[in-house]
Amino acid sequence: MSTVRLEPVQRSLAGRTWSGVRRDPLLVLAACVCALMVLVVLVGPLLAPYPPDQTDILAANQGASSAHWLGTDALGRDTTSRLHCGARPSLVAAGLVVVCSTALGTLLAIVAAWYGGWVDRTLMRVSNVLFAIPSILLAMVGVAIVGAGIVAPVIALSIVYSPYIARVGRSVALPERRKPYIEACQLAGFSKTRIWFFHLLPNMRGILVAQSTVALGFALMDLAAISFIGLGVQPPSADWGVMVSEGRSALLNGQPMQALTAGTVIVVCVVAAMVLGERLTARAKGAL
Amino acid sequence: MPAESATSRTVARAASAPVRWLGGPLLTILIASFVLFMALAAAPGDPVMTLLGGHPTPEAVAAMRAKLGMDHSLIVQYWNWLIAAAQGHFGTSIIYRSDVADLLAGRIRITFFLVAYAAVIVVAVGVGLGILGGAVKRLGSAVATIAAVGVAIPAFVAALFLVQVFALGLGWFPTMGAGTGFFGHLWHMTLPAVALAIGAAAYIAQITRATIFEEQSREHVEAARGRGLGSVDVFRRHVLRNAALPIITVSALTAAGLIAGTVVVEYAFGIGGLGSLLVSSVASKDYAVVEAITLILLVVFVVTLAIIDLLQAVLDPRSRAARKVG
Numbered sequence: 373m374s375t376v377r378l379e380p381v382q383r384s385l386a387g388r389t390w391s392g393v394r395r396d397p398l399l400v401l402a403a404c405v406c407a408l409m410v411l412v413v414l415v416g417p418l419l420a421p422y423p424p425d426q427t428d429i430l431a432a433n434q435g436a437s438s439a440h441w442l443g444t445d446a447l448g449r450d451t452t453s454r455l456h457c458g459a460r461p462s463l464v465a466a467g468l469v470v471v472c473s474t475a476l477g478t479l480l481a482i483v484a485a486w487y488g489g490w491v492d493r494t495l496m497r498v499s500n501v502l503f504a505i506p507s508i509l510l511a512m513v514g515v516a517i518v519g520a521g522i523v524a525p526v527i528a529l530s531i532v533y534s535p536y537i538a539r540v541g542r543s544v545a546l547p548e549r550r551k552p553y554i555e556a557c558q559l560a561g562f563s564k565t566r567i568w569f570f571h572l573l574p575n576m577r578g579i580l581v582a583q584s585t586v587a588l589g590f591a592l593m594d595l596a597a598i599s600f601i602g603l604g605v606q607p608p609s610a611d612w613g614v615m616v617s618e619g620r621s622a623l624l625n626g627q628p629m630q631a632l633t634a635g636t637v638i639v640v641c642v643v644a645a646m647v648l649g650e651r652l653t654a655r656a657k658g659a660l
Numbered sequence: 661m662p663a664e665s666a667t668s669r670t671v672a673r674a675a676s677a678p679v680r681w682l683g684g685p686l687l688t689i690l691i692a693s694f695v696l697f698m699a700l701a702a703a704p705g706d707p708v709m710t711l712l713g714g715h716p717t718p719e720a721v722a723a724m725r726a727k728l729g730m731d732h733s734l735i736v737q738y739w740n741w742l743i744a745a746a747q748g749h750f751g752t753s754i755i756y757r758s759d760v761a762d763l764l765a766g767r768i769r770i771t772f773f774l775v776a777y778a779a780v781i782v783v784a785v786g787v788g789l790g791i792l793g794g795a796v797k798r799l800g801s802a803v804a805t806i807a808a809v810g811v812a813i814p815a816f817v818a819a820l821f822l823v824q825v826f827a828l829g830l831g832w833f834p835t836m837g838a839g840t841g842f843f844g845h846l847w848h849m850t851l852p853a854v855a856l857a858i859g860a861a862a863y864i865a866q867i868t869r870a871t872i873f874e875e876q877s878r879e880h881v882e883a884a885r886g887r888g889l890g891s892v893d894v895f896r897r898h899v900l901r902n903a904a905l906p907i908i909t910v911s912a913l914t915a916a917g918l919i920a921g922t923v924v925v926e927y928a929f930g931i932g933g934l935g936s937l938l939v940s941s942v943a944s945k946d947y948a949v950v951e952a953i954t955l956i957l958l959v960v961f962v963v964t965l966a967i968i969d970l971l972q973a974v975l976d977p978r979s980r981a982a983r984k985v986g
Contacts (some may be wrong), residue, residue: 418730504666504688507921515702516942556946569762572936583962587743599940600816601927618819620928629825635817642812650808 378495399559399651400648405644406585408453412459420453426608433627445631446622451615451630455637463641464604469591472530474584477537478576484538485545492542501536507594508530522605525598533587540583544576558605578656586649589642596638597605687968689842689929692958693759697738699820700947728752742953755944756965759951764934768956771922773845778860779915786861786914787907790868792874795895803869812861815921819855819928826851838928852929858885865911872901878902909972914963918958 412419427447434444442451479497484492490595510532514524548554549572599602599613607614612634619631708724709716716724725731728751729740744750750760779821793803827835839848875881884894923935930936934953941949 444765500684501688504965505692505958506662506684506917506924506961508920508958512923512938513699513950513954516945517699518946520943572902589812596816597816597924601924603942605937616816616820623795623820623824628820628828631820634749635814635820638817639809639813642814643809646812647670647808 385591389489396651397645399655402644402648402651405640406648409459409463409641410517412456413463414455416459420456421449422450422453424449424454425608426453427495427520433622433625435627435629442633443627445615445618445630451633454610454615454630455612455634458612458634458637461522461605461609461611462592462613462638465526465595466527466588466591469529469595470584470588471532473533473587474524474537474580476530477534478541478573478580480534480538481541481545481576482572486541486564486568486572486648492622495538496542499538502532502535505532505558507590508597510592512597512603513608515598517548520606523593525595525604529594533591537583537587538657541576544579548572548606579653582649582656584649584653585645585652589645589649590637592642592645665960666923667731672863673820681967685962688962689959692962693742693955694738696951696954697741698734700951701734702829703945703947709736745955751948751950753941755949760948763949764952764956765935767933767937768877770845770931771926771935772850774849774856774922774925774931774933775915775918777846777849778856778918778921781853781857782860782864782915782918783911785857786864787868789861789865790907791806791900792870793869794867794872795899800869800873803865807862810858811866813858813862814924815855816924816928817859819852819925822851822855823929852925852931856918856925856926860918860921864907864911864914868903868907871906872899875899875903899922905972905976908975909968912968913965914973916961916968919961919964923971 416456417424427449428444429447432444432446436443442455444450445454480495484495507529511525511528514528515521518524553571554567557571561650562571566644596611596616599611600617602617605611605614608620615634616631619628619634622628623631664811678868708721708728712720712724722731726808729737732740741751750764752758753760756763779896789807793807816916823835825835833851834848837848839845866892872892873963881894881898882900885891888898923938926935927939934956936951937949937959940946941953
């Protein structure tokens with residue numbers, strides 16, 4: 373006669389983490405990079421070995437050395453320090469775009485799914501018009517109106533991205549809206565906004581978080597491109613797009629370090645955001 | 661009698677199809693151009709004062725306003741601008757002091773050469789890589805990884821890496837400019853076209869691979885394999901043919917998206933096309949030029965989308981069959 377030993381259902385935190393890593397290593401890796409991004413935004417300037425604006429003409433245009441790990445730019449500013457400090461302007465603006473477009477897109481999705489009929493049709497038609505406008509063009513028109521800076525691009529991108537969120541949000545909100553718990557809420561006399569934000573929204577959360585993570589990657593790319601062409605964040609701020617732009621002439625003169633490291637940092641962040649978003653989308657769809 | 665009503669229905673449908681097909685894009689262009697014009701009209705700064713300079717007399721200001729057509733209401737101004745633009749007249753640049761249409765004439769060719777060049781690369785590399793990843797099991801994850809990184813490379817970052825390696829390092833291509841003549845363009849714009857194409861090609865590779873992957877697990881493919889057809893035959897006749905339509909659609913859509921991307925790439929490579937002129941005009945608030953270029957890029961983009969819509973309907977045998985029945 374043999375005995376069957378039952379494994380305890382509750383496992384330790386370390387055990388759960390390890391099984392998570394084994395199940396989806398890509399998701400964990402991307403999440404770690406994203407966590408690192410947030411960390412650098414919070415404490416980046418403390419990690420910088422030099423002040424980001426400290427110029428040293430005698431040490432200008434240097435390659436990698438023990439004093440300057442990633443070299444210096446044309447004014448002798450330390451590239452490592454500027455990369456650390458550049459996380460704030462680059463990532464905070466992208467985060468702002470994601471928050472605004474997700475809020476707007478979610479509201480549109482709920483309204484469209486809730487009322488249906490002509491409201492739904494009109495909103496979807498408007499979003500079709502917005503789909504036809506390239507994001508960078510709208511951002512440039514915004515800059516033409518209010519002048520160079522990060523405000524106009526952030527507003528423009530928030531508007532252009534919101535239909536993407538609205539589309540996905542609507543596709544989840546439509547089946548949710550027909551479920552019995554919504555009717556139960558209505559019969560209980562809950563107000564519309566209470567049902568929307570406390571009952572419907574929590575059930576859309578997974579896919580919305582996943583989509584806005586993907587949007588973070590796109591926002592980072594678009595904002596960096598706008599700063600690169602000189603219409604976004606203005607020098608001497610150490611935005612990553614600005615650093616690539618400033619490093620361009622140094623690259624043509626044989627000092628590629630600044631342009632290529634700043635470019636690589638942008639790519640790593642965008643890859644991490646997109647991979648995390650894609651894995652989360654796959655999970656959210658599996659859970660639906 | 662039934663036949664007749666069927667015919668009249670077909671005629672009505674045939675007549676309404678172009679209206680529907682034209683209506684959406686036209687409406688998009690109208691709304692977008694209206695918003696564009698009104699937004700720039702509301703922007704601070706007065707082109708009349710910029711053109712006259714100094715301290716002009718009120719009579720001179722009034723005369724200039726009348727000459728520019730700014731003494732009408734904004735709605736009338738918009739309509740006049742749109743009608744003139746449709747005939748190729750975009751007004752006067754306040755920075756270059758010359759006709760906008762003349763400024764654009766040489767640049768349009770360069771920009772569309774760049775977009776076409778990049779589009780060829782996108783379709784060839786993207787579809788090729790995607791088919792490779794979908795058909796050869798062992799290469800699947802390698803293609804997926806390359807594509808996932810490629811999608812995340814902004815064109816301007818790619819531009820600087822390409823210049824560093826292929827222009828400065830190997831010396832195969834020039835670092836800047838657009839060149840002259842067809843082969844000069846081809847040589848000068850290879851790196852810009854590749855920089856512009858990377859993100860889009862990676863995206864197409866992802867879509868192609870996913871589509872082929874999906875088609876391969878369909879029942880009729882299993883059945884064809886079960887009948888003992890060779891794997892190459894099954895792939896060519898049963899997988900690829902069904903995957904072709906979505907791949908063509910997404911490829912064309914992505915290629916259309918390249919039109920906006922030229923702005924950044926032209927700036928990065930110092931190419932004198934529409935995009936680099938748009939960047940400098942936005943910086944100097946030269947609104948006539950900004951309006952003209954934005955409108956041209958928008959119209960080309962929207963019209964391309966409409967053509968893709970039409971092509972999709974023509975290429976899809978199911979919609980052809982539906983039209984015959986209807």
